[in-house]
Amino acid sequence: MGGSSSTQVPKEDLAFLLANTSFSKPQIKQWYKGFMRDCPAGQLSRQKFLEVYSEFFPGGNAEEFCEHVFRTFDADNGGTIDFKEFLLAINITSSGQITDKLNWAFSMYDIDGNGTIEKAEMVQIIAAIYRMVSNGKDTPAETAEQRTERIFIQMDKNKDGVLTKQEFINGCLSDDVLCSMLTASAASK
The missing domain is CATH 1.10.238.10 (EF-hand)
Incomplete structure (x- = not known):
């Protein structure tokens, strides 16, 4: 060294x-x-x-x-x-393998590191992605809150208002579009 x-x-x-x-x-x-x-x-x-x-x-x-x-x-x-x-x-x-990417993405969305993704955390990340890819002209069809709500409806299987790592991974693995949006490739979409 x-x-x-x-x-x-x-x-x-x-x-x-x-x-x-x-x-x-x-x-x-x-x-x-x-x-x-x-x-x-x-x-x-x-x-x-x-x-x-x-x-x-x-x-x-x-x-x-x-x-x-x-x-x-x-x-x-x-x-x-x-x-x-x-x-x-x-x-x-x-x-990396898709499960590695999903584990990494989960860590990014779990801002407070408590092992679950709350809606506010997902809104924060999605809003940041919107601001990053915005060129000043294009506005997303959905707000970050609307998109988060739609994602939670699809992924939050036990309807407790938070996504566990398993719910997040299973939800992404069952929907290619969602997976692409929520993993690191979301920044390039």
């Missing part, structure tokens, strides 16, 4: 990422090189994350959505994202 150059992935990180992602050794090394070029201190700050993420949505406001994504990527709640956290998150959101 102390003596390793910033161009080489620490051996223990490389071994961990090879075992826990679908990336090959050369791919991990390439990701690391880019990460260290953009984040020479080895930590991705909230501000830098927002700058990078906002480039993908130039017509909208990505700040609030980025906060939720950042919180979910920052697994240790350290206030920054290190390379391992970054690559694990990239792996899940880009090439």
Whole structure:
């Protein structure tokens, strides 16, 4: 660690990422090189994350959505994202199994981390997505509240007003459109 150059992935990180992602050794090394070029201190700050993420949505406001994504990527709640956290998150959101993506998405929607998604939490995330993808002209057919209500009608099987992880996953797995909307790919829709 102390003596390793910033161009080489620490051996223990490389071994961990090879075992826990679908990336090959050369791919991990390439990701690391880019990460260290953009984040020479080895930590991705909230501000830098927002700058990078906002480039993908130039017509909208990505700040609030980025906060939720950042919180979910920052697994240790350290206030920054290190390379391992970054690559694990990239792996899940880009090439992970659907259940991994759904678990990740559930964590993002469960803002308070209590193990359930309340309607207010889902409204907050959906509203943030709307603001991010908005180009100032297009307005969604439904408000965030209306869309949340429709999702809860479909997913909240026991009608208790909250979604458990199992209800969320089962609901997404039984509806491809809903799954696409609620997982990380929702940002590109």
